[in-house]
Amino acid sequence: MSIEKYVIVTIILLCVAQGAYALTFYGSESHIEDEKLFDSVRITLNENNSQQLKILYMNKIINFSFSANFPTNCELSPSERGTFVICDVSKATPKNRSIAFNLTLQSVQKVGDKYNFKKEFVVYESVNSFFMSVYLPKLSQLNSDSIIPTYGAITSDGRSIIVYWQKNSIPLGELLSFQMSYEVIGGQQDYTVSMISVVLLIIVVFVAALAVKYKKLPEIRTIFPVLKSDEKMIMELILKHGDGVNQKVIVRESGLSKAKVSKVLKSLSERDIVRLERVGRSNRIYLVKYLKGK
Incomplete structure (x- = not known):
């Protein structure tokens, strides 16, 4: 092989090696209250992470705080x-x-x-798995045709309408823009109509849950919007590795402590979402049958 070809191949291999996702997970759960968005973001870095994490938010930041399970410092830097x-x-x-x-x-x-x-931001790292949910104010009526990007989905927890987006393989520097419009119902008459709608929605959700349980339809993704950020991340890893994944794998790839993973898995097990099977000194994790559609 000539020197020129060797150099080209080496450059290609380096580019591929550096193409690994810098963030394994970016999850956001947001609640709209008083025309403001209260956003909780959870990020898991890749094992071979860079020295700095940088995210540009186009929306005005009113308050900000951070926490991490390693020593770090975060700061806000205004730009144009x-x-x-x-x-x-x-x-x-x-x-x-x-x-x-x-x-x-x-x-x-x-x-x-x-x-x-409208929420817009740019993550200056590549992202393997992305999830964002937005809880509308209570007694809101969503204009479903206004959802952008159009792959957004709609669900409810019985109190609020939830719009969520899920995407894999987001390249470094891609503009993430999410939009929708809604109305807040007011007045006693509208309130009564809304409450009837909520009751009907609860009935529909209950019937759908029975159908899932007894007809055993695969509805695993429909539970994601009502899970906490840690639960979503662990469920993503279970889906990634498939049934029977060892708990040690979840601990290693989630970046969470053993105690935290055990606590989350126990909660998921008690809610009949996963089943834990003791093998040696660890657990193997299985989705319950009705969520697998078997």
Whole structure:
């Protein structure tokens, strides 16, 4: 092989090696209250993470706080396009590589009787698995045709309408833009109509749950919007590795502590979402049959 060809092949291999996702998971659970967005973000870094995590939020940041299971510091840096959240992640380890943000964002604008929601941000790292959910205010009526991107899905927890988006393989620097519009129902008559709608929705959800349980339809993704961020991340890993994944694998890839993973799995087991089977000094994790559609 000539030197020129060797150099080209080496460059290609280096590019492929560096193409691994810097973030294994980016999860966001948001609640709209008083025309503000209260956003809880959970991020899991790759084992071979970079020295710095940088995210640009186009929406105005009103409040910000952070936490991590490794020593770090995060700061806000205003720019012409928005505000950067910049975190030092150089001290993250293979076992401790999770970081969380709590943000209050100005992302809702009222136009007449309608409320327009828009959230835009850029993650300056590649992301393997992305999930974002937005809980609308109680007694809201969603304009389903306004959801952007259109792959967004709609569900409910019986109290609020939830819109969520899920995507894999997000490249570094891609603009993530999410939009929708809704109305808040007011007045006693509208309130009564809304409550009837909520009751009917609960009945529909209950009937659907029975259908899933007894007809054993595969509805695993429908439970994601009502799971906590840690639960979503662990469920993603279970789906990734398939039935019978060892609990040690979940601990290693989630970046959570053994105690935290055990606590989350116990909660999922008690809610009949997963089944734990003791093997030696660890557990193997299985989805319950009705969620597998078998």
